[in-house]
Amino acid sequence: MEFVMAIVIGILFMAAVYLILSKSLLRIILGTGLLSHGAHLLILTMGGLGGTSPPVLAEGVTDYVDPLPQALILTAIVISFGVTAFIIVLFYRTYAEHKTDNMNLMKGNDEHD
Amino acid sequence: MKTNDVILQTGTKVVFFIIFLFSIHIFFAGHFAPGGGFVGGLLTTAAIVLLLLAFDLKTVQKALPFNFMIVVAVGLLLALGTAAGSILFDVPFFTHAYDDFNLPLFGVSSLHTAMIFDAGVYLVVVGSTITMIQTIGGDS
Amino acid sequence: MEFVLLIFLPIVAALFVPFLYKTVKNIHTGWFVFIISAALFIYYLRFIEKTLNGNVDTSTLSWIPSLDIAFIAYIDGLSLLFSLLITGIGALVVLYSIFYLDKKREKLNNFYVYLLMFMTAMLGIVQSDHMITLYLFWELTSISSFLLIGYWYTRDRSRFGALKSMMITVFGGLMMLGGLVLLSIMGDTYSIRELIANASSFIGHDYFTLALVLVLLGAFTKSAQFPFYIWLPDAMEAPTPVSAYLHSATMVKAGLYLVARFTPIFASSEVWIWLVTGIGLLTLFWGSFFAVKQTDLKAILAFSTVSQLGLIMSLLGASAVAYHVTGADAAIFKFAAFAAIFHLINHAMFKGSLFMVAGIVDHETGTRDIRKLGGLMSIMPVSFTVAFIGSMSMAGLPPFGGFLSKELFLTSMLALRDFELFNFATWGIIFPIVAWVASVFTFVYSFYFVFKTFAGKRKMQSLPKEPKETSLGMLLSPVVLAAIVVVIFFIPNLIGKMFVKPAVVAMQSGLYNHPDEVTVNVSAWHGWSPELMMTLGIIALGAFLFLTMSKWQKLYDIQPQYFSLNALYDTLMVFGESGMNRLSRFYMTGLIRTYLVYMFAFIAAITTAALFIQDAFAVDMESFSPLNTYGIMTAVILVLAVVMVLFAKTRLAAIIALGGVGYSVALFFVIYKAPDLALTQLVIETVSVALFLLAFHHLPALKRHGESTKFRLGNFIIAAAVGITMTLLALSAHSQKLIPSISQYYKDTVFTEAAGGNIVNVILVDYRGFDTLFEIAVLAIAGIGVYSMIRLRLSRKENSDENK
Known part of the structure; x- marks a missing residue:
């Protein structure tokens, strides 16, 4: 199963990077969303997908799933939500101020400050 | 055009409390069963988002007259305070304590300082997400 | 008393100078500074009786114990002589400056702050036994010299001179740092005394000559030796007390101090003798x-x-x-x-x-x-x-x-x-x-x-x-x-006995045991020698x-202006500046996309290279868990949703597809037995979609902005590279465990130590509470960021002003 997951992760990262490199702001937001999903699954797969029981103590169970990746992912999920919200606002404010969502037209360099 | 959403609004009034109570339950259950501050906080947020969808921003603000930024601040203070409080008992920063207490109504319960910390997490999650949603929704 | 602290007396006093300058208007600020340097001078005089007999004194102040860095003040004849010069001439120069610098017209607070900073730096150089602190003080003198030369910063010449001295002396300082590090590698110590003591053990070392040349570069730039002297004439733009103090009596002698101090280490080398004497x-x-x-x-x-x-x-x-x-x-x-x-x-x-x-x-x-x-x-x-x-x-x-x-x-x-x-x-x-x-x-x-x-x-x-x-x-x-x-x-001969001989003993350690063994007798008349x-x-x-000077002084004009060391320096500076500009313009395009391309390309290149160079790529089929029907179905759904996101024509479709990806991930969490994650992911996904819908009418329509095929192909190649890298990484990371995971500890102790049952939540609130604390702080900051971007923006204020 790990092999399938590795390929899914690769596809998620690939799509995310492709979207992030495009010119449209909205596609970049979508890309960051996919990127965090990819990262979460990557952490999960690294820890291994075996184990028969969720990491909650129960009588007579010893084969728990690795809890550490789950703890890491849990914080990552919440943070990625915060970041997504932040990016959405950042982008639509940018769009409102510059009247464009074309990244190629948003170019900063030293001469403009 | 004014939309007719009586069913949604009536349903929401009931469902809101169910989700909210569930979120409280999930929050308290967190130490032994799936749940905790993050999930609890997010479920509460979801309940409030449902309110926002069914009613409008102003009504919800009237019904829940908190400044959610202050909720965030209280949450952060609670979490930091729990962590820092351990210094007063001459144990390293972030050492948690627990014991069993016999509470009326609940029977013997295990109480943890980790719960207070988790409550801070809960408040920060609710505060920040609602702040975000309210400000984005309120931006015209 | 720990006299190492006295090194810091001037710089601590410098903290009070601005207040004194502001509050005590009637008294020239220089008097306070004078008292400090005079007091230090008198204090250091006490050490003469020690050095007179060849004794030394040390005093230590621990700074970064984990890196073995400490301020070790070490007073022997040589350091004492320099310390006395620094404080004694310092006192006289400050006295002179009190009358030279007008207290009404000049910014005395700046001047004396820099001067005191310099005094600390200089005392630090001559008393440091630790080479790293020596280097720090060394650069501090360069910085205070820069500030003092540029004291009248409205003048072009001052700024030019300040920059020039800084460039040259800091260049030398960095070279010296290299030399000192090499020395510490060879001698396996940062202490100069210990290096001197076991100098003979590393004379033939490969780095020996290199370290020697690097240390000398530091000394030569600081002491204005040919061809680095060109900064010194331009440093004369500093106020005269500064020239008298830094640029003739003390700072430029730091290089001499360095050479004297390292003589016992390098004296065995032919290069040293030729270079130092020749230059x-x-x-x-x-x-x-x-x-x-x-x-x-x-x-x-x-x-x-x-x-x-x-x-x-x-x-x-x-x-x-x-x-x-x-x-x-x-x-x-x-x-x-x-x-x-x-x-x-x-x-x-x-x-x-x-x-x-x-x-x-x-x-x-x-x-x-x-x-x-x-x-x-x-x-x-x-x-x-x-x-x-x-x-x-x-x-x-x-x-x-x-x-x-x-x-x-x-x-x-x-x-x-x-x-x-x-x-x-x-x-x-x-x-x-x-x-x-x-x-x-x-x-x-x-x-x-x-x-x-x-x-x-x-x-x-x-x-x-x-x-x-x-x-x-x-x-x-x-x-x-x-x-x-x-x-x-x-x-x-009295001067010789009191100051010179102890210094000579310190400098040529190993040749003498006691200052009295230096049998030099100076006399004005020693025959028709x-x-x-x-x-x-x-x-x-x-x-x-x-x-006959007026006759031949014109000969100097033969040398053309453009053929001088100064002209060389100017050319180097201009060339360096424009060259650097062109270089950075070449790759800093100002487009965020360009930078992202760099990052992603490097992630792919470095990770893949590391995987194969370190031979870290491994796939351990045995450890794989068996295929799972639900898992494969979810994977197919997820990939389909991803494809939908990529090819969506409208924003609504794209956002719904993104939600689909999120819910599939939640399903994965269910399949892989992560109830907390599944719950969280489901709720988050719901709230996220709501968030997107709320922000919907602010967002532009989904446009491609005429991305050319070439542009898309380039993006695709990078994206594919990153994707493949991540696949390889996921496989290798899963198959190879260098060290056992800490998870077992969590599983074993979750009930006994933390009295909990849900291991994930206990990790979050107890074992790794710090992470969670910072994480909620980040979340709060994101919330404040969103709030401030919307509620506190400038353009709205302007608009509302216009409306009025």
């Missing part, structure tokens, strides 16, 4: 030769300082020879060390007084241009006397201290002829000749300085101000220094050249 002599000649060309009083003194520093440098080089000879010859080279230290003291005295006189002339006449000056002798008799004493000492005439050290210098240079190692037998004759020629020019510029200013015809009409003798306060410091110059001539003959020759030729 020293070349600088001596070069500086004295070009000093005569100058027309600015301070520029003459600057070049003379360069030249005198070269003289001391060459003596230090010669003193290293003492490690190679034995018997009667050795005595002469031990002489050289004595001569070096002795001249260092003399130079600090007479050059300090000369700078102060130059400042007085500038202050009272309004110009430093020697062509406009003349005949001031009768108007400023005291200043003239001081200048006369200083110049005659500099020219090496009796009855002044400079005469004695010059004789010692000539003796040492003559002795180099007879040194038989390292080709000195063939080339050694050059040393006394160069030394003699340079001494002639020294004689000429000394006379040039004093007599063109104070003797001859008065040129009143060319002076911006009516000249008069200056105030008593300003004269006090130069007079004290001039008096010392005379006194030294009469009690050289070759040295005396040479001095007579210097006086004769020098006097002749001085008298």
Whole structure:
């Protein structure tokens, strides 16, 4: 199963990077969303997908799933939500101020400050 | 055009409390069963988002007259305070304590300082997400 | 008391200077600074009785124990001599500055803060035993020198000079750091004393010569040796007290200190002797030769300082020879060390007084241009006397201290002829000749300085101000220094016993056990020796050249402006600046996409390279869990949703597809037994979709902005590279576990230690509570960020203003 997951992760990262490199702001937001999903699954797969029981103590169970990746992912999920919200606002404010969502037209360099 | 959403609004009034109570339950259950501050906080947020969808921003603000930024601040203070409080008992920063207490109504319960910390997490999650949603929704 | 703390006394006092400057308006801020440096001077005097017997004293202040870095103050004869010079001359210079700098017009708070900072830095250099702190203090002197040169920062020349000195000395400092690090690798210690003690163990080391050259680069840039001296004349834009203090008496001698301190380590090397002696002599000649060309009083003194520093440098080089000879010859080279230290003291005295006189002339006449000056002798008799004493000492005439050290210098240079190692037998004759020629020019510029200013015809009409003798306060410091110059001539052996010999013992450690073993006896008259003959020759030729100066001074104009070290520096700077600009413009396009391309390309390249170079790629089929029908179905759904996101034509479709990806991920969490994650992901996904819908009417429609096929292909290649890298990474990371996971500990102790049942949640709130604390802080910051971007924006304010 790990092999399938590795390929899914690769596809998620690939799509995310492709979207992030495009010119449209909205596609970049979508890309960051996919990127965090990819990262979460990557952490999960690294820890291994075996184990028969969720990491909650129960009588007579010893084969728990690795809890550490789950703890890491849990914080990552919440943070990625915060970041997504932040990016959405950042982008639509940018769009409102510059009247464009074309990244190629948003170019900063030293001469403009 | 004014939309007719009586069913949604009536349903929401009931469902809101169910989700909210569930979120409280999930929050308290967190130490032994799936749940905790993050999930609890997010479920509460979801309940409030449902309110926002069914009613409008102003009504919800009237019904829940908190400044959610202050909720965030209280949450952060609670979490930091729990962590820092351990210094007063001459144990390293972030050492948690627990014991069993016999509470009326609940029977013997295990109480943890980790719960207070988790409550801070809960408040920060609710505060920040609602702040975000309210400000984005309120931006015209 | 831990005297290491005293190093920091000046810089701590500097914290109070701005307050004193603001609150105590009636008293010149300099007085407070004067008290500090004078008190330090008196305190350090106490150490004389220790060093007199060759004893040392240390005091330690721990700084970064984990890296083995500590401030170790170490006082032996050499450090003590420098400490006394720093604080003593410091006190006199501050006294002088009190009258030189007007308390109403000048920004005294800045000035004294920088000066005190410098004092700490300088004391730190000479007392540090730890090489890293030595380096830190070394750079701090460069920085305070930069600030002091640029004190009148509204002037172009000041800023230029400040930058130039900074560039050159910091360059040298970095080179020196390299050398020090190499030394620490070779000797396996950061302590200079320990390095000296086991110097013999790493003499043949591969890095030895490299470390030597690097350390010397530091010393040469700081002590303004050829060809790095060019910063010193431009540093004369600093206020005169600064020139007297930093750029003649103390900071430029830090390089000499460094060479003296490291002599026991490097003396065994032929390169060291040739470089130090050779560059020293070349600088001596070069500086004295070009000093005569100058027309600015301070520029003459600057070049003379360069030249005198070269003289001391060459003596230090010669003193290293003492490690190679034995018997009667050795005595002469031990002489050289004595001569070096002795001249260092003399130079600090007479050059300090000369700078102060130059400042007085500038202050009272309004110009430093020697062509406009003349005949001031009768108007400023005291200043003239001081200048006369200083110049005659500099020219090496009796009855002044400079005469004695010059004789010692000539003796040492003559002795180099007879040194038989390292080709000195063939080339050694050059040393006394160069030394003699340079001494002639020294004689000429000394006379040039004093007599063109104070003797001859008065040129009143060319002076911006009516000249008069200056105030008593300003004269006090130069007079004290001039008096010392005379006194030294009469009690050289007392000075030698008290200051020079202990310093020589510190410098040539291993050759002596006690200062009294340094058997040098200085006398003004030592028979009709070759040295005396040479001095007579210097006086004769020098006097002749001085008298005929107007005839041959024009010869200097032959050298074209564009063919000089300064021009080389300017070209380098201009070229460096434009080159760097072009370079950074080449890759810094200002487009975020470009930077993202760099990042992603590097992630893919570096990770893949590391995987294969380290042979880390591994796929352990055995550890894979069996295929799972639900898992495969979810994977298919997820990939389909991803494809939908990629090809969505409208924003709504894209957002819904993104939600689909999120819910599939939640399903994965369910399948892989992560109930907390599944719950969280489901709720988050719901709230996220709501968030997107709320923000919907602010967002633009989904447009491609005419992305060309080439553009898309480039993106695709990078994206594919990153995707494949991540797949490989996921497989390898799963298959290889270098160290056992901490998870088992969590599983075992979750009930016993934390009294919990849900391991994930206990990790979050208890085991790794710190992470969670910071995470909610991040979440709060994101919330505040969203809030402030929307509610507190500027454009809205402007709009509402317009509406009114």
